[in-house]
Amino acid sequence: MKKINLSLLALVLGLAVLFTAAMPVTPLAASGEITIIVNKDNPIGNMDSGQVKLYWLRKVKKRWPEINKNIKPADRKFKCSERELFYGKVLNMSADEVETYFVTKQYQNAEMPQTKFVGDNEIIDFVASEPGAIGFVNASSISASAKEKVKVVLTIQ
């Protein structure tokens, strides 16, 4: 009987290892320059990376104090150099840790997780239309017309 039990445990462990091996692995490489943007009507001035982390993760505030609107973090849907740089240099967290963090918050307090977009233009449009939004885009995506729609609060290399 004990042999059967041990065999079953080994079988389940083996399945778990196989399942893990099938998962995509996120490489750590990141490069380029990103800018952190908020809505044009948000009165907040320049921010440092520590402040950006606290606001983007809604750690210290859940609503922007000056405009009393929900903080709405914008994220990239798929792995890209902008996201790698933001997670690595600003959040100091891995992609798994960011995902777990937002799901846990949603599960505990119904806080909506970050809104995810495929590209920079979508993030710029989202930040321009949502008073409480904060996002990151490649610095080269901030054209003259984009500057009219959003406010740049930090640039990170």
Add this chain to the structure above:
Amino acid sequence: MLTLNKLLPMALTGLLLCFCSSASFAQETQIKGFANIDYGVRMDTSSTSSNSFHLGQYDMFITSQVTDRISFLGESVFEHNGSSFGIDVERVILRYKMTDYFNISAGKYHTPLGYWNNAYHHGEVIQPTIGRPYCLKFEDEGGPLPIHETGVMIDGSNITKLNFGYNVLVSNGIGSTPISDNNTKKSISANLYCEPIDNFRIFVSGLTDAVTAGTVTLQGAAIGKNTNYSILNFGMMYINGAKPFEAGGEFYSITTKQKDFPSSTSNANAAYFYLGYKIKKIVPYFRYDMITYDKDHNYFAKNNLSAMTFGMRYKMTAMSCVKLEYQMLNTDLNKDESSIKMQFAVGF
């Protein structure tokens, strides 16, 4: 003089007005779920053993940002009760956000006691161990505490640089259902906490309730006398921080006093202590549980308990993990028992 019974309708009316005054807004609704499958081998002192697969709770979880200020959370669990599958509505919360410091909500909650009860609900993938500490077991698993309550709550967070927060819940109380109260008195529970360092929380909480004679207790026995029921809790927890270690514990003191006999006061103490250390995606951990009851307790069936759990958690992805545990459990009724459990849990 304003009594609680007069204040409650006023509070609910205010909440309704707040909901009605909100501007139109594109709703954001998300449906998520959690599931787990366990396998366990159990051995007792008579050297008899049993082993089985165990289908865990299948948890459907809905959140909606109805407007900028109004949010909805619903959590329903499908589980087998031993004879058939059933559905339990575990949480339904309608929340109106005013500021970070003051929010009001109504619905069915996890009672604001301690840390674990509100940090980890029914989704096992988020929970550090297989199952909850013994003192925080759900009501239908024989736990001693009122884990779920229906009522009105105010809460706030991120107050001052020490990140103080609070929750105060007025609810139907023990012996009631989510749709009716079995007496006129309401249960009041409150939780005060601060987070001076990121992910390090210190907290104190409590609950007071009047339990009417004839009420069936959380452990399934009908009590003979009207009873004042109170809980005092305190503890601390550091988890998911920048440091690799995880540590924390909670202590609960439950006092029951039977009104007709002022001298008839009984006490039960319960606690757990958790310690873990993160090595990349693997976290070896240890948990100690204890529950002790006064001799001839006037409310609980006396079944002192202590347990030591050694385990390992392997996080495969953000929302999937495998846990393996060895547990030594000692209770008054069942004496020594040891078990090996394995769990595969996912969120989707």
